[in-house]
Amino acid sequence: MARFRTLDDVDVAGKIVLVRVDLNVPMKDGRITDDLRISRILPTLHELSRKDAKVVVLSHFGRPDGKVVPEMSLKPVAAALATALGSAVGFAEDCVGDVAKAAIDRLRKGGIVLLENTRFHPAEEKNDSAFARMMADLGDIYVNDAFSCAHRAHVSTEALAHLLPAYAGRNMEVELKHLSAALEKPEHPVAAVIGGAKVSTKLELLGNLLGKVDKLIIGGGMANTFLFAQGREVGKSLCEKNMADTARDILRDAVTRGCAVILPDDVVVAREFKAGAPSKVVAADRVAADQMILDIGPVAASRLGTVLADCKTLVWNGPLGAFETAPFDAGTVMVARTAAALTASGRLLSVAGGGDTVAALRHAGVAEEFSYVSTAGGAFLEWLEGKELPGVAALSATA
Ligand code: 3PG
Numbered sequence: 001m002a003r004f005r006t007l008d009d010v011d012v013a014g015k016i017v018l019v020r021v022d023l024n025v026p027m028k029d030g031r032i033t034d035d036l037r038i039s040r041i042l043p044t045l046h047e048l049s050r051k052d053a054k055v056v057v058l059s060h061f062g063r064p065d066g067k068v069v070p071e072m073s074l075k076p077v078a079a080a081l082a083t084a085l086g087s088a089v090g091f092a093e094d095c096v097g098d099v100a101k102a103a104i105d106r107l108r109k110g111g112i113v114l115l116e117n118t119r120f121h122p123a124e125e126k127n128d129s130a131f132a133r134m135m136a137d138l139g140d141i142y143v144n145d146a147f148s149c150a151h152r153a154h155v156s157t158e159a160l161a162h163l164l165p166a167y168a169g170r171n172m173e174v175e176l177k178h179l180s181a182a183l184e185k186p187e188h189p190v191a192a193v194i195g196g197a198k199v200s201t202k203l204e205l206l207g208n209l210l211g212k213v214d215k216l217i218i219g220g221g222m223a224n225t226f227l228f229a230q231g232r233e234v235g236k237s238l239c240e241k242n243m244a245d246t247a248r249d250i251l252r253d254a255v256t257r258g259c260a261v262i263l264p265d266d267v268v269v270a271r272e273f274k275a276g277a278p279s280k281v282v283a284a285d286r287v288a289a290d291q292m293i294l295d296i297g298p299v300a301a302s303r304l305g306t307v308l309a310d311c312k313t314l315v316w317n318g319p320l321g322a323f324e325t326a327p328f329d330a331g332t333v334m335v336a337r338t339a340a341a342l343t344a345s346g347r348l349l350s351v352a353g354g355g356d357t358v359a360a361l362r363h364a365g366v367a368e369e370f371s372y373v374s375t376a377g378g379a380f381l382e383w384l385e386g387k388e389l390p391g392v393a394a395l396s397a398t399a
């Protein structure tokens with residue numbers, strides 16, 4: 001695991017601490033619909049405040065593309081953060097310059113201010129050094145608590161770590177600890193459940209996992225491409241036919257590396273994709289031309305339960321079927337519940353990540369029962385791909 005300094009290594013009393021968090025939370029009609037990312041940063045913010053730091057919170061929100069987009073203001077998030085913290089949170093309408101400075105000057109020891117969306121400045125995403133110096137000028141110490149943004153080499157996630165004494169926040173620590181337990185030094189056998197729509201977006205990830213896991217369970221739309229590559233009819237299913245050669249390469253590679261790839265034995269098919277559409281279960285090689293695969297079938301789900309029961313570690317990314325639309329959630333729900341039960345009985349270390357995945361586990365009612373659920377989407381994927389994350393690399397380079 002990458003080595004870095006933590007909040008145990010610094011005296012923050014009276015210091016201005018710039019804390020990068022991920023407040024890129026899902027929002028609908030001005031309300032936050034999932035507060036996982038907020039709840040995960042509370043320990044760091046509470047600790048800094050309790051230790052008398054002046055806490056300056058930095059985050060992006062959405063993809064405003066370097067422009068001031070009022071709908072992407074962090075202002076409503078400041079109010080939600082205050083409620084979650086149980087203490088006041090100030091807000092400054094800019095993340096650099098006089099506006100930010102004035103707000104920071106007003107901070108008392110233990111006080112917290114949130115600065116406006118860092119991505120309102122195009123220089124943020126360019127990792128621009130002049131902009132980095134402007135931001136670094138605001139504070140004495142940098143804390144990165146945004147693992148879910150660590151795949152971005154931006155000023156607030158990367159450059160700042162080189163300009164100020166840099167530390168990992170508690171959430172960053174916990175994320176890295178669990179992810180490392182799941183894939184760097186895991187207890188074998190290790191299973192990975194990889195679902196989601198497309199093979200093309202998860203190619204690198206599959207390649208990396210082949211060398212690390214013992215069982216690679218493929219579900220979701222991706223599985224159709226593999227079934228097709230094996231010469232099976234997939235009807236109207238989502239399928240990347242142009243990826244068939246790649247899928248065959250992956251299957252061959254898996255054999256050489258001793259990794260068992262598990263595809264669904266049976267599938268749930270329907271003529272159309274809509275809630276409550278008439279559906280049936282068929283063997284994976286019996287899909288008719290006018291049908292589409294929308295979930296794994298019960299035989300597959302129960303086989304996966306057996307596979308997981310023999311494993312010690314599970315990494316999960318991506319749903320096994322079109323879980324947002326009943327009844328095509330059944331396979332994902334069943335396997336998620338099995339994994340949760342194995343975790344509860346102490347037989348499995350289970351780590352899940354990715355936006356859809358967390359939503360799927362929540363839907364199955366088991367998100368709390370997994371050993372760890374990462375708040376990261378893109379960063380989780382890049383970590384599964386085996387890539388170095390610039391935000392983490394910067395912290396360890398300066399440790
Ligand atoms: C995320 O939601 O995955 C992170 O906040 C990063 O956002 P981004 O993909 O817009 O960089």
Ligand code: MG
Nearest residue numbers: 376377378379
């Ligand atoms: Mg993203």
